[in-house]
Amino acid sequence: MRWxxxxxxxxxxxxxxxxxxxxxxxxxxxxxxxxxxxxTTLQNVVxxxxxxxxxxxxxxxxxxxxxFDKMPVKDIVSYNTILxxxxxxxxxxxxxxxxxxxxxxxxxxxxxxxxIILSAVLNTELKVLVPQIHARIIxxxxxxxxxxGSALMKAYANAGDGVGLSKAFYExxxxxxxxxxxxxxxxxxxxxxxxxxxxxxxxPEKDVVSWTTLVNGYIRNKRIKKxxxxxxxxxxxxxxxxxxMISGYVQSERFVDALKLFVLMVKSDTxxxxxxxxxxxxxCAGCCSLLVGQQxxxxxxxxxxxxDVILSTSLVDMYAKCGxxxxxxxxxxxxxRKNLASWNSMIGGYGRHGLGKRALxxxxxxxxxxxxxxxxxxxxxxxxxxxxxxxxxxEKHFDSMETKHGIQAEAEHYACMVDLYGxxxxxxxxxxxxxxxxFEGDVVIWGALLGGCGLHSNMKLGELAAExxxxxxxxxxxxxxxxxxxxxxxxxWNIVVKLRKMLNEKRVRKQKAGxxxxxxxxxx
DNA sequence: CTAGGGTTAG
Numbered sequence: 001m002r003w004x005x006x007x008x009x010x011x012x013x014x015x016x017x018x019x020x021x022x023x024x025x026x027x028x029x030x031x032x033x034x035x036x037x038x039x040t041t042l043q044n045v046v047x048x049x050x051x052x053x054x055x056x057x058x059x060x061x062x063x064x065x066x067x068f069d070k071m072p073v074k075d076i077v078s079y080n081t082i083l084x085x086x087x088x089x090x091x092x093x094x095x096x097x098x099x100x101x102x103x104x105x106x107x108x109x110x111x112x113x114x115x116i117i118l119s120a121v122l123n124t125e126l127k128v129l130v131p132q133i134h135a136r137i138i139x140x141x142x143x144x145x146x147x148x149g150s151a152l153m154k155a156y157a158n159a160g161d162g163v164g165l166s167k168a169f170y171e172x173x174x175x176x177x178x179x180x181x182x183x184x185x186x187x188x189x190x191x192x193x194x195x196x197x198x199x200x201x202x203x204p205e206k207d208v209v210s211w212t213t214l215v216n217g218y219i220r221n222k223r224i225k226k227x228x229x230x231x232x233x234x235x236x237x238x239x240x241x242x243x244x245m246i247s248g249y250v251q252s253e254r255f256v257d258a259l260k261l262f263v264l265m266v267k268s269d270t271x272x273x274x275x276x277x278x279x280x281x282x283x284c285a286g287c288c289s290l291l292v293g294q295q296x297x298x299x300x301x302x303x304x305x306x307x308d309v310i311l312s313t314s315l316v317d318m319y320a321k322c323g324x325x326x327x328x329x330x331x332x333x334x335x336x337r338k339n340l341a342s343w344n345s346m347i348g349g350y351g352r353h354g355l356g357k358r359a360l361x362x363x364x365x366x367x368x369x370x371x372x373x374x375x376x377x378x379x380x381x382x383x384x385x386x387x388x389x390x391x392x393x394x395e396k397h398f399d400s401m402e403t404k405h406g407i408q409a410e411a412e413h414y415a416c417m418v419d420l421y422g423x424x425x426x427x428x429x430x431x432x433x434x435x436x437x438x439f440e441g442d443v444v445i446w447g448a449l450l451g452g453c454g455l456h457s458n459m460k461l462g463e464l465a466a467e468x469x470x471x472x473x474x475x476x477x478x479x480x481x482x483x484x485x486x487x488x489x490x491x492x493w494n495i496v497v498k499l500r501k502m503l504n505e506k507r508v509r510k511q512k513a514g515x516x517x518x519x520x521x522x523x524x
Numbered sequence: 525c526t527a528g529g530g531t532t533a534g
Contacts, residue, residue, distance in 0.1 A: 045525090046525060048525090051525090053526070054525090077526050078525085080526040081526050083526085111526095111528095112527040113526085113527080115526095115527035116526080118527095119527085145527095146528065147527050147528045150528040152528095153529090176528095178528060178529045179528085183529090184529085185530070186529095209530050210530085211530085212530040212531085239531080240530055242531090243532080247532070273531080273532090274532065275532045276531075277532080278532035278533060279532060281533085282532080282533075308532085308533095309533080310532050311532070312533090313534065314532070317534065339533095340534075341533055341534040342534075344533095344534040345533075348534065374534095376534055377534085
């Protein structure tokens, strides 16, 4: 019976489509038309897509988006292209929104789509969705893909899920060196150095990225010496390997080591890039080496490194921290594009130089340009007021933080205000502020109070501040030297002798201080 | 025409 039916319908099919001379001509005609129609639409979509991705390459995201909205027909590549653009301009909410629009339009996501989605949820609250995205990936049978797999691994590592990380790895069908590197990197991000090292040792093949990943992992886990010893073993070091190690030294505040390594890098004929230069300038700023900073600046100009916001901000910061505020301002003014960090750096620089009024002027100019201040801006601004003796201005801006700008005052801001009152000799106001704080005082806040007491030889509050610090951190060097100073000035010599004795017994060392005069000199 | 691993600033 079944055979018969099938046969009969087959006959019917043959009869109507193939053997009916009457229907052949018009059918054929219509099919060709539809085919031509589809071909032109397809070509159209591809050319639209090409135009949109060209816009994105020139970072014209607005233009790309309006083109995307105008498209008569969108395919999966159109969506992937715009999703990738939105992802690059750090707009994860919009990525998810467009992704849902795509789903509603009935288009099925592919490997590209999911790689982008996974990259978008990194470092956002949306990363809790990673296991759900993983489930979706499995339903679409994309979990065996090397691309989706490594994107998934990175997402799991970012979400702090080690089990998810290894699961995603083992689901990849043909693991390549990139997949293995993602595993090493993921374990390192989770702080599992042993697992990472074991993975590295058992990898079927290693490239320079594998080595750099390992070095970077040890740096992230504060094992700088271990990182250096592995770095030394890399045979084909490239710019990134060098930069990772240099920036590692900067992160652990070993600025001179960073500069020495930079010299070795230049000697090894590896061309630094903007990442390298940023790190090196940070090292110069860290050890107040204006001379090396100037040399690095010249080198950036000489090699024609393209204009970059982060690089220029590093320059501004380097000059400001090395004492050349005019050069800092010159670089700052020459910047084509400035962002919040650039403004913060300039305002901080003026503050450090005691130019409170200039800091306030820049703050006003920044707001006029439409740049919204953040918590860092206020730390710099309040400390500028403190260093410039602008008590009333400081108070005004401290109060405006929450009311005008919706920024909650944190410990650092309170520390700035305590410092401001302390310097101005208004220690009663400083004490009052500490008592009114919505949280417990930290070392910085008590330290600021202690500094003010030292400046104005206030024994009673100074003891209170010293107690505050000692509760949190025993034998802090600043406490001893400051108390010694205060009591000395008040003529309480018996206490001074006692403190000096304690200082020696506990082997408390005075803190190191930097100077613009004795900055390190490096032969290039 | 679109996607995966290692690098920068306040």
